[in-house]
Amino acid sequence: MKIDNSPARGTRDLLPATVARRDHVLAAIVEIYHRFGYRRIETPALENLDRLTSGQGGENEKLLFKIMRRGLPEETEPGTRVNDLADLALRYDLTVPLTRFYGANHATLPTPFRSLQYGPVWRAERPQKGRYRQFVQCDIDMIGEESVLAEAELIEATTQALAAVGLTGATVRVSDRRFVAALAQAAGLDEAVWPAFFIGLDKLDKIGWDGVRSELEAKGLPADKVGDALERIQKLRELPATSIADALADAVPTLAEDVIADLATTTASLAEASAVSWEFDPTLVRGMGYYTGQIFEVMHPGMNSSIAGGGRYDKLIGRSLGKDVPACGFSIGFERIVDLLGDAPAEDSVAVLFEKDVPAARAMAVARELRREGRTATVLGRRGKFGAQLGRLEEWGFTSFVHLRADAEPGAPLEQRPLGAR
Incomplete structure (x- = not known):
């Protein structure tokens, strides 16, 4: 029987050049995060199913890859629930x-604890361009910090990390879950319909104001109250940092003063960071159910979806610890950033080519000396037509080569020649 060598649907094999590009991007991001004091941890790919189905993961909980319990019989009784057959699942995020x-x-x-994580996560997505069932996330989180120092630092660190990998033109969108709830209340919408209102509002970028209005009214939300909410929102777009506090207080008089002060502090900090392009976006909602305060996303003109996102989740840790702990995090969409950036700079890599009549020990000695100089050197035997082999070396990512021949003068200096300039 012929074995299918293709990867599982929705997953990918990554060739050396692709892995080199990804390593380059990840190294640049991690270096910036280390400068801010974030320390790397690792968590298992498998988590208990009940933890991943606690109701805080939004739509992601419907995309779990569940792991069957060990020791199950070959057949089960009709009507057996899937969750009765599984006790573990692959993580869908790192938070x-x-x-x-x-x-x-x-x-x-x-305290506070600055955490850095990167690694694969899994979601049972419908495979399509840009969406995979296994992909890498890169997260930083600050746990134990109540003030908006956490929000401001997370945004600054992440925007610096994006700049370090060469990504320009990104914009940070900022809002607050508490503001969105207060806005819905001020417009007279019953709390029972808030989830529908939030979901509709989150589609504004895709379907526009008229589309949002039509969709919400089709769901039974009162037209006058929907109109009131959308009118308040339109007045809050494209505000400068100096105007946010007054504009929020006018648009939503019931909004708590600490929410206004926190947003004003965060946006003022962003305004002082000259390299950060930002905007207060009153339509930002984000899908995870665990956010309790400020939320943020990074958008780029080359991508329809956000390339990073996060927010404050002060209630989530309490599920594990028995008491609430302030926490805030930011997750980079690693796959999308790699796609936006294209090829990484070529690594300085030398191919040490040796003819059949040259002792392998001599070739290894030459490579050893190059490595002492800090170079990357790989020993390879000469094969086939010389020009064709050099072409293959260039395709494989080598930048130069040394050609060892038996007829070379003893003690003659080695000639290192660049590839691509033959």
Whole structure:
């Protein structure tokens, strides 16, 4: 029987050149995060199913890859529920595992704790361009910090990381879950319809104001109250940092003063960071159910979806620890950033080519000396037509080569020649 060598649907094999590009991007991001004091941790790919189905993961909980219990019989009784057959699942993000990690290890961690994670996550997406069932996330989180120092620092660190990998033209969108709830209340919408209102509002970029209005009214939300809410929102777009506090107070008089002050502090901090392009976006909602305060996303003109996002989730850790702990996080959409950036700079890599009549020990000695100089050197035997082999080396990512021949003069200096300039 012929074995299918293609990867599982919705997953990919990554060739060396692609992995090199990804490593380059990840190294640049991690270096910036380390400068801000974030320390890397690791959590398992598998989590208990009940933790991943706690109701806080939004639509992602419907995309779980569940793991069957060990020791199940070959057949089960008709009507057996899937969750009765599974007890574990692959993580769909890095935030939920982090909260369990903190609950188990908080006694040995500093306060605030600055966490850095990167690794694969899994979602049972419908495979299509740009959407994979296995993909990499890169997160930073600050746990134990009540003030908006957390929000401001997370945004600054992430925008610096994006700049470090060469991504320009991005814009940070900022809002607050508490503001969105207060807005719905001020417009007279019953709390029972808030989820529908939030979901509709989140589609503004895709279907426009008229589309949002029509969709909300079709769901039974009162037309006058929907109109009131949308009118308040339109007055709050494209506000400068100096005007946000007054504009929020006017648009939503019932909004708590601390929410206004927090948003004003965060946006003022962003305004002072000259390299950060930002905007207050009253339509920003984000899908995760665990956000309790400020939320933010990074948009780029080359991508229809956000390339990074996060927010404050002060209630989530309490599920593991038994008491609430302030927490805030930012997640980079690693796959989307890699796609936007294209090829990474070529690494300085030398191919040490040796003819059949040259001892392998000599070739290894030459490569050893190049490595002592800090170069990357690979020993390869000469094969086939010389020009064709050099072409293959260039395709494989080598930037130069050394050609070792038996007829070379003893003690003659080695000639290192660049590839691509033959």
